[in-house]
Amino acid sequence: MQVCTTCPYCGVGCGVIATHDAKGTHITGDVTHPANLGRLCVKGSSLADTLDKPNRLLQPQINGKAADWATATATVAAGFKRIRQQYGPEAIGFYLSGQLMTEDYYAANKLMKGFLGSSNVDTNSRLCMSAAVAAHKRVFGEDLVPGCYEDLEQADMIVLVGSNMAYTHPVIFQRILAAKQARPELYIVAIDPRRTATCEMADLHLALAPGSDGLLFSGLLSYLAETDSLDNDFIGQHTEGFQATLASAQAQAPTTAATAQLCDVDEADLRGFFERFAATAKVVTAFCQGINQSGTGADDGNTIINCHLASGKIGKPGSTPFSITGQPNAMGGREVGGMANTLAAHMDFEEDNVARVAEFWQATDMASAPGLKAVEMMEAVHGGKIKALCIMATNPAVSMPDANFVREALQRCELLVVSDCVGNTDTAKLADVLLPAATWGERT
Numbered sequence: 188m189q190v191c192t193t194c195p196y197c198g199v200g201c202g203v204i205a206t207h208d209a210k211g212t213h214i215t216g217d218v219t220h221p222a223n224l225g226r227l228c229v230k231g232s233s234l235a236d237t238l239d240k241p242n243r244l245l246q247p248q249i250n251g252k253a254a255d256w257a258t259a260t261a262t263v264a265a266g267f268k269r270i271r272q273q274y275g276p277e278a279i280g281f282y283l284s285g286q287l288m289t290e291d292y293y294a295a296n297k298l299m300k301g302f303l304g305s306s307n308v309d310t311n312s313r314l315c316m317s318a319a320v321a322a323h324k325r326v327f328g329e330d331l332v333p334g335c336y337e338d339l340e341q342a343d344m345i346v347l348v349g350s351n352m353a354y355t356h357p358v359i360f361q362r363i364l365a366a367k368q369a370r371p372e373l374y375i376v377a378i379d380p381r382r383t384a385t386c387e388m389a390d391l392h393l394a395l396a397p398g399s400d401g402l403l404f405s406g407l408l409s410y411l412a413e414t415d416s417l418d419n420d421f422i423g424q425h426t427e428g429f430q431a432t433l434a435s436a437q438a439q440a441p442t443t444a445a446t447a448q449l450c451d452v453d454e455a456d457l458r459g460f461f462e463r464f465a466a467t468a469k470v471v472t473a474f475c476q477g478i479n480q481s482g483t484g485a486d487d488g489n490t491i492i493n494c495h496l497a498s499g500k501i502g503k504p505g506s507t508p509f510s511i512t513g514q515p516n517a518m519g520g521r522e523v524g525g526m527a528n529t530l531a532a533h534m535d536f537e538e539d540n541v542a543r544v545a546e547f548w549q550a551t552d553m554a555s556a557p558g559l560k561a562v563e564m565m566e567a568v569h570g571g572k573i574k575a576l577c578i579m580a581t582n583p584a585v586s587m588p589d590a591n592f593v594r595e596a597l598q599r600c601e602l603l604v605v606s607d608c609v610g611n612t613d614t615a616k617l618a619d620v621l622l623p624a625a626t627w628g629e630r631t
Contacts, residue, residue: 191217194231195286195627198512199223199358201231205628212238212628222336228357237627244610244623263577263620266602267303270575276304276552278574280564283310283525284581285514288630292516292525295579300530301550306558307573309527311581312517313561314588315476318484319510320521325485326492330521330533334471334507340366341505342471344463346376348400348491349477353384356475356511364388374467376460378403379477391460396451401483404490405436406446407461411498412437416465418499426496433497436490465498469505476513527558562588569596577604580624584613 188208194201202220206213212235218225247259254262270278281299283292292310299308320330327333339345339362352360367373367388377389378400386392395403411417412433422429440446443461447454464470472495478487492501492508500506512518524531534540536556545553559567565587567573576597584594597603597617605618608626615621 192627194227194234195515196230197356198514198517199356200515201227201358203227203231203234205234211235223358224362226358226361231358234627240609242609242611244608244615244621246623248610248618248621250619259620259622263602263604263622266604266620267575270602271303274574276554277307277558278572279303279305280307280559280568280573280576281309282561282564282576282578282581282583283308283520284579285310285312285315285517285520286580287516287520287525289516289519289523291579292520293523295577296523296525296531297548297550300524300554301545301548302552304552304554306527306530306536306554306556307564307567308525308558309561309564310517310520310525311561311583311586312514312520313526314586315513316479316510316517318479318481319474319488321485322488322492323510325489326496330518332510333501334509336362338471338505338507338509339363339473341469342373343469343505344374344376344467344471346378346464346470346472347385347389348378348472348474349479349481350473350475350511351379351381351383351385351477352473352475352511353388355513359511360385374463376463391456393450393452393456393460396449398481398483399450400478400481401487401490402440402449403446403452403457404487404494406440406443406450406457407464407494408433408436408490408497409440409446410443410461411465411494413442414465417497421499422497429497432493436493464494468500469503470495470498470500471505471507471509473509473511475511479510479513527560527564530554565593565596568600569593571599574600575602575604576600577606578614578618579606580608582607582612582614584617 190205192203192205194203199222201223202217204215204217214234216223216225216227247254249262281295283295296308300306324330375389376391377386378393380397443458444454447457472491478484481487495501495508530536530540531544541555568576587593603618604620605615606622606624607615608624610621
């Protein structure tokens with residue numbers, strides 16, 4: 188039996204063919220799938236090894252003791268009901284994950300915002316993609332990425348910013364390598380303080396000072412204006428606020444020499460990058476967690492996009508700013524509203540939107556305002572404001588910032604419900620109620 192499915196690990200979304208026979212399950216890449224064209228990285232290739240592992244959580248647990256589903260479900264429902272009645276809906280929180288399926292996100296978000304009456308539902312995607320989302324919404328007015336993987340093969344220049352793609356997105360990296368082999372003139376720039384494996388294949392490595400990415404692209408915008416390399420027709424027809432944006436960039440990084448000094452890079456190398464960017468019509472600038480995880484990540488992403496808008500290098504084959512996603516379904520969660528500051532389907536909490544979603548859901552207690560975001564939620568748990576917390580498919584006791592603080596918060600939580608496929612994570616060990624979840628290979 189063969190099943191066409193999808194790898195669950197990262198945001199590339201590789202197509203997988205799982206073949207099951209008397210000898211077990213065998214994994215191959217799907218050569219017809221547009222994301223990977225048959226390629227798989229070591230994680231995707233090893234998917235069959237995840238189907239029969241020790242530590243697999245097979246039945247619910249209450250206070251560390253095995254229980255049946257009916258008892259566990261009743262315990263959770265009674266606990267949420269009691270806390271809601273005693274403290275109000277804001278005393279409950281859901282912490283979701285970019286590893287969830289879109290349907291799971293939808294159900295959890297609907298339950299929380301439509302029936303428990305609180306918007307305290309957020310996700311670990313907040314820590315991964317929120318900076319890029321904020322940049323996209325600020326620039327385009329919508330949470331979207333204006334490019335696709337095929338642009339990487341059609342570009343004449345690829346700029347990788349804050350991305351060690353050779354390790355983090357090896358399938359996409361292999362696509363770029365194949366494009367480079369087919370067209371050696373494809374020029375690749377790696378912008379990273381470290382010399383990573385990704386930099387080894389680049390024609391130019393700009394080892395800028397950590398945290399200076401935004402300054403570098405402000406310098407690029409200043410250079411485009413200085414050398415008459417702007418696409419004034421595109422700017423006039425499709426953008427707003429350009430003069431203020433340019434003035435801000437010029438105030439930060441007025442010249443190439445000043446930018447090189449601010450970023451601690453060789454001025455000749457930086458000028459060569461600026462010149463080639465200006466002269467090349469098809470440019471893809473791919474940015475990842477080195478940008479998103481920065482304290483100025485939204486601004487840095489915004490500045491990268493601004494350079495593409497100002498030079499008209501967007502909306503054309505082989506030419507786009509491109510946020511490379513880390514998690515498999517961060518966008519799926521945002522599509523159905525699984526975050527504290529959106530309602531559903533990218534809608535915010537305007538009165539008409541609240542009424543529309545309430546009617547569609549037939550909600551009994553509709554939330555009408557944003558809730559607490561990921562870090563704020565853990566602070567509220569620590570401070571006793573949130574008494575009941577449900578965590579799905581993530582391990583915040585390890586993965587969130589200030590993990591010791593988070594672990595202490597979870598220990599203080601009056602009712603901690605954890606849904607996961609294994610029962611021995613640091614977070615699962617703190618759960619009052621532990622619920623087993625179906626994982627890859629067990630889902631329809």
